[in-house]
Amino acid sequence: MGSLAPIDAALFKRSLAQWPSGVTVISTRHEGTVYGMTASSFTSLSLDPPLVLVAVDHRARLHHFLPLARRYGVSVLAQGQAPLSAHFAGRPQEGLPIPWVESEGLPLLEGAVAQLVCEIDAELPGGDHTIYVGRITHAAAWPEREPLLHQAGKYRSFAPLPPAAVPSAPAAAPAKAKPD
Numbered sequence: 734m735g736s737l738a739p740i741d742a743a744l745f746k747r748s749l750a751q752w753p754s755g756v757t758v759i760s761t762r763h764e765g766t767v768y769g770m771t772a773s774s775f776t777s778l779s780l781d782p783p784l785v786l787v788a789v790d791h792r793a794r795l796h797h798f799l800p801l802a803r804r805y806g807v808s809v810l811a812q813g814q815a816p817l818s819a820h821f822a823g824r825p826q827e828g829l830p831i832p833w834v835e836s837e838g839l840p841l842l843e844g845a846v847a848q849l850v851c852e853i854d855a856e857l858p859g860g861d862h863t864i865y866v867g868r869i870t871h872a873a874a875w876p877e878r879e880p881l882l883h884q885a886g887k888y889r890s891f892a893p894l895p896p897a898a899v900p901s902a903p904a905a906a907p908a909k910a911k912p913d
Contacts (some may be wrong), residue, residue, distance in 0.1 A: 750884070750885050750886055751884065751885060752884070753882050753883070753884035753889065754773040754775075754882065754883055754884070755773070755775075755809055755810070755880050755881070755882060755883075756771060756773055756809075756810045756814075756818045756880075756881045756882070756883050756888075757771070757772050757773070757775045757787070757807050757808060757809050757810065758770070758771055758772070758807075758808045758810065758817060758818070758821045758842055758845075759771075759772050759775070759787050759789070759795060759805050759806070759807055760805065760806040760807075760808065760839065760840045760841065760842075761795065761798055761799060761802040761804060761805045761806065761839065761840075762802060762838070762839060762840060763798045763801050763802045767833065767840045768794060768795050768798050769795070769821045769840070770789070770793055770794070770795045770821050770822070771818045771819075771821040771822035772787050772788070772789070773883055774787060774788040774862070775787045775788075775807065778866060782868055783868065783869040784854060784866055784867065784868055784869070785807065785849065785851060785866075785867050785869060786864050786865065786866045786867065787805070787807070787864070787865050787867070788859055788862040788863070788864050788865075789862055789863055789865060790861060790862050791861055791862065791863065792861075796863060799853065799863075799865055800853070800856065803852065803853050804838075804839060804850070804851065804852050804853065805839070805851050805853070805865065805867060806836070806839035806840060806841045806848065806849065806850055806851070807841075807847075807848065807849040807851065807867075808841050808842035808845040808847075808848055809845050809846045809847040809848070809849075809880060810842070810845055810846070810880070810881040811844055811845055811846045811875075811878040811879060811880060811881055812878075812879040812880070812881050812890050813844070813881075814842070814844060814845070814881055815881060815888045816829055817829070817831070817842060818881065818883070818888070832844060836848065836850060836871065836873075837850045837870065837871050844878075845875075845878075846874065846875055846876070846878040846879070846880045847872065847873065847874040847875070848872065848873045848874075849867075849869050849871070849872045850869070850870050850871040850872070851867025851868060851869050851870065852867065852868050852870055853865055853866070853867055853868075854866045854867060854868040879891065
């Protein structure tokens, strides 16, 4: 194994591109206009209260509108929705129909594996990004749909591991009685 190199922007991007992630479209509405962006820097944060976070680049248009709208939607994309991901990542797809559905006053993408409606709970600095912590108020999930993944600059999908590749858990040892 080679030695580690001092970090620079290119190595940062190359290294972190190896981390596979789901793909989301973050959306909001401000003064009647819908805004959306693709985000893979999205994660769950807390179960109680139910919180998620998304990091938004300061240069993104959504960065301007989230503080004004104070709410956002999250559409966790499914396989087959890569064109939507590319579209909202700044590579417009000419003639692509956008399957918006309205829920709790926010635009979400139909066909996603999950949809969340969030109220902004906190805004935190994160270098050249702002981290928007969202309190989930409403959600829906379709576990029968396969998620869209992104890793090393490519869209991917899950492939199940063969049973032999997954070690089975050791049997639990019987509980010992404690003396009184």
